[in-house]
Amino acid sequence: MNHTITVAAGDGIGPEITDAVLRILDAAQCGLTYEHIEVGEKVYLHGNSSGIPAEAWDILRKNPVFLKGPITTPQGSGYKSLNVTIRKTLGLFANVRPCRSFHPFVKTMHPEMDVVVVRENEEDLYAGIEHRQTTDVFQCLKVLSLPGTEKIIRYAFEYAHINGRKKLTCLVKDNIMKVTDGMFAEIFRRVGKEYPGIQQEVQIIDIGTARVATQPDRYDVIVTLNLYGDIISDVTAELTGSVGMAGSANIGDRISMFEAIHGSAPDIAGQGIANPSAMLNAACMMLVHLGMPQKAEAIQNAWLSTLEDGIHPGDVYREGVSKKRAGTAEFADAVIERLGKEPKQLKAVHLKGGGIPKFVYERPVVKRQLCGVDVFVCDQDSTPDALAQRLLKASHGMLKLKLITNRGVKVWPEGYPETFCTDHWRCRFVGPDALIDDDKVTYQGIGQRQVMQMLHLLTEAGVDVIKTENLYLFDGVRGFSLGQGE
Numbered sequence: 384m385n386h387t388i389t390v391a392a393g394d395g396i397g398p399e400i401t402d403a404v405l406r407i408l409d410a411a412q413c414g415l416t417y418e419h420i421e422v423g424e425k426v427y428l429h430g431n432s433s434g435i436p437a438e439a440w441d442i443l444r445k446n447p448v449f450l451k452g453p454i455t456t457p458q459g460s461g462y463k464s465l466n467v468t469i470r471k472t473l474g475l476f477a478n479v480r481p482c483r484s485f486h487p488f489v490k491t492m493h494p495e496m497d498v499v500v501v502r503e504n505e506e507d508l509y510a511g512i513e514h515r516q517t518t519d520v521f522q523c524l525k526v527l528s529l530p531g532t533e534k535i536i537r538y539a540f541e542y543a544h545i546n547g548r549k550k551l552t553c554l555v556k557d558n559i560m561k562v563t564d565g566m567f568a569e570i571f572r573r574v575g576k577e578y579p580g581i582q583q584e585v586q587i588i589d590i591g592t593a594r595v596a597t598q599p600d601r602y603d604v605i606v607t608l609n610l611y612g613d614i615i616s617d618v619t620a621e622l623t624g625s626v627g628m629a630g631s632a633n634i635g636d637r638i639s640m641f642e643a644i645h646g647s648a649p650d651i652a653g654q655g656i657a658n659p660s661a662m663l664n665a666a667c668m669m670l671v672h673l674g675m676p677q678k679a680e681a682i683q684n685a686w687l688s689t690l691e692d693g694i695h696p697g698d699v700y701r702e703g704v705s706k707k708r709a710g711t712a713e714f715a716d717a718v719i720e721r722l723g724k725e726p727k728q729l730k731a732v733h734l735k736g737g738g739i740p741k742f743v744y745e746r747p748v749v750k751r752q753l754c755g756v757d758v759f760v761c762d763q764d765s766t767p768d769a770l771a772q773r774l775l776k777a778s779h780g781m782l783k784l785k786l787i788t789n790r791g792v793k794v795w796p797e798g799y800p801e802t803f804c805t806d807h808w809r810c811r812f813v814g815p816d817a818l819i820d821d822d823k824v825t826y827q828g829i830g831q832r833q834v835m836q837m838l839h840l841l842t843e844a845g846v847d848v849i850k851t852e853n854l855y856l857f858d859g860v861r862g863f864s865l866g867q868g869e
């Protein structure tokens with residue numbers, strides 16, 4: 384079957400490794416036609432802040448897959464990441480990064496390692512919603528959705544199931560972020576019941592990262608949030624020997640993008656010495672995705688045979704192990720020569736790809752009840768007590784002031800003088816008849832009009848309100864975190 388695919392050579396070493404990979408794909412007779420687009424540095428420097436011209440979107444949206452070389456993002460705050468733009472615009476929800484060792488041919492401290500990181504690709508802190516709110520305080524919003532979370536978790540379970548993997552580990556920080564990461568872990572546990580044949584565990588990301596770095600062989604498939612996945616997949620790739628070896632897939636319902644995990648390596652660009660293996664592995668994932676697993680396997684086997692024969696690009700070349708230090712083109716030629724060969728020692732891979740779950744999000748029916756509001760106030764001079772008195776006076780009992788926090792820590796009532804305070808205060812108001820009895824609160828439903836009237840009173844009294852966040856109960860369950868010390 385003939386497929387037309389979109390290709391961007393990218394920047395730095397991009398054109399060299401892309402040329403090498405396309406030659407191997409052609410030699411393996413994959414029957415691909417390439418539609419080239421220009422994205423990246425040149426486009427950025429022509430004044431396009433997202434690095435992709437309007438006409439490229441039509442081509443990207445027409446073809447099922449995009450094979451992308453690495454891109455140089457120019458320095459400066461005016462440029463948006465091309466990768467994040469493409470991932471989010473085209474709905475590429477899953478970032479899949481397999482990282483395995485090629486011991487003894489590529490030096491690694493973890494010869495048995497074979498880990499796949501499945502990273503959520505559209506949400507979390509990468510929503511890009513950032514604000515400076517006061518002189519002192521800057522904020523980045525972490526946004527997770529139920530459908531986005533369920534989709535990535537279902538994808539990870541399906542991936543593990545289809546590929547015969549034994550274990551799926553979910554990495555979160557739900558001991559701290561109980562609402563967001565807590566929801567991610569809860570959905571993992573719920574969906575996991577449908578996959579009793581797969582061993583499942585939830586780990587806190589900090590100890591999880593430490594263990595991935597020191598005992599990677601105890602992991603099989605990992606599913607995690609966007610930022611944690613970004614970091615942990617670089618750790619796993621580097622552990623296998625070099626970032627020059629690992630490819631990645633960005634999977635969407637209709638369109639998917641395949642690329643090396645490394646960047647444009649400007650330090651070695653134009654020298655013909657870059658390792659094309661990462662992009663080649665990404666291209667193999669692409670072939671599987673296009674329904675050509677035999678072609679992918681033939682290329683993988685030729686590549687493994689090349690590694691076994693000691694023909695190694697500079698980044699993985701080791702005296703005593705390697706026989707020949709090969710340039711980019713020379714390495715590609717060596718792979719082409721070995722098409723049809725099987726590796727002797729390295730495990731031949733039987734690539735199966737992910738399998739996109741047929742997931743239709745059914746929004747749960749829940750009753751949402753407004754029960755309070757967090758009013759964020761800028762005040763550079765007040766003490767917590769003075770601010771509380773000011774708010775109590777200004778709000779005229781319209782709503783009840785429950786607490787004030789600074790950087791999330793309770794400072795009123797009964798704060799401690801040791802707590803450092805900035806000019807950014809979160810003032811929590813609840814219904815005037817809410818029952819507050821030490822640590823137990825019985826919230827009372829309130830109306831949006833009460834909130835608006837109280838905000839009016841506060842601003843009339845000169846309180847500098849910088850933003851508000853409504854507090855809701857969902858079927859009576861608190862949909863917001865407590866302040867530290869609340």
Ligand code: NAD
Pocket residue numbers: 396452453454455456457466626627642643644645646647648649650651656657658659660661698
């Ligand atoms: P990098 O991955 O480009 O390079 C890190 C180190 O690894 C360098 O020493 C480099 O020489 C080496 N290296 C990387 N790929 C190699 C290969 N195939 N063969 C041999 N050695 C290789 O990371 P960086 O230097 O931090 O970033 C350079 C540029 O790439 C930046 O502009 C960054 O924004 C961009 N970048 C792009 C992507 C992408 O397009 N997906 C990803 C990461 C970084």
